Amino acid sequence: MSAHNVYDNAPLGSLIRYFDGTPKPPARFNKKLAAWQNRNGVARLVRKEPQRDRPTYTSPASITLHEGDFASGGVVLMKILRTHSVDGDLQFEVIERPAIGAVRILQEHAGAAELLHLAGNRDAAERWLGQHHYSNVRLEDVTEDEVGADVVEGRAA
Numbered sequence: 001m002s003a004h005n006v007y008d009n010a011p012l013g014s015l016i017r018y019f020d021g022t023p024k025p026p027a028r029f030n031k032k033l034a035a036w037q038n039r040n041g042v043a044r045l046v047r048k049e050p051q052r053d054r055p056t057y058t059s060p061a062s063i064t065l066h067e068g069d070f071a072s073g074g075v076v077l078m079k080i081l082r083t084h085s086v087d088g089d090l091q092f093e094v095i096e097r098p099a100i101g102a103v104r105i106l107q108e109h110a111g112a113a114e115l116l117h118l119a120g121n122r123d124a125a126e127r128w129l130g131q132h133h134y135s136n137v138r139l140e141d142v143t144e145d146e147v148g149a150d151v152v153e154g155r156a157a
Helices: 003-009 030-038 122-131 144-148
Strands: 015-019 041-049 062-072 075-085 091-096 103-109 112-119 137-141
Touching: 003 062, 003 091, 015 062, 041 075, 103 122, 112 122, 122 137
Parallel strands: none
Antiparallel strands: 015 041, 015 091, 041 062, 041 112, 062 075, 103 112, 103 137
């Protein structure tokens, strides 16, 4: 599936596998392995950016994946986010959609919502918000309608 299909069909909070179709090199080839890992991995879909038209440049629509965090003593020091253009050459696969009843904690940035956290239920989401102080957030329930509409490569499943 292309990044465009992920942009159109995968809900925020989905677990996405991205890959380039090449085989994984042996561990003894450090540089080749690092380059392969840069183009192959699994991450959570946290943002969808629409196409933006500017006077001198048009940026294509994109998806942003959260690969992980670097933390020390329970404090997140750095988030690892990777943005992919819908025109890119990588392939994508939706591994897991958010569970029905889960709650997304979203924050608005420049007209696009970014997933801050995916909680198991509303109580867990409110506890998380009590511990993490963000402004301009909203809670959004994962509904049966969006999870039940499982679309894979343009076919209804």
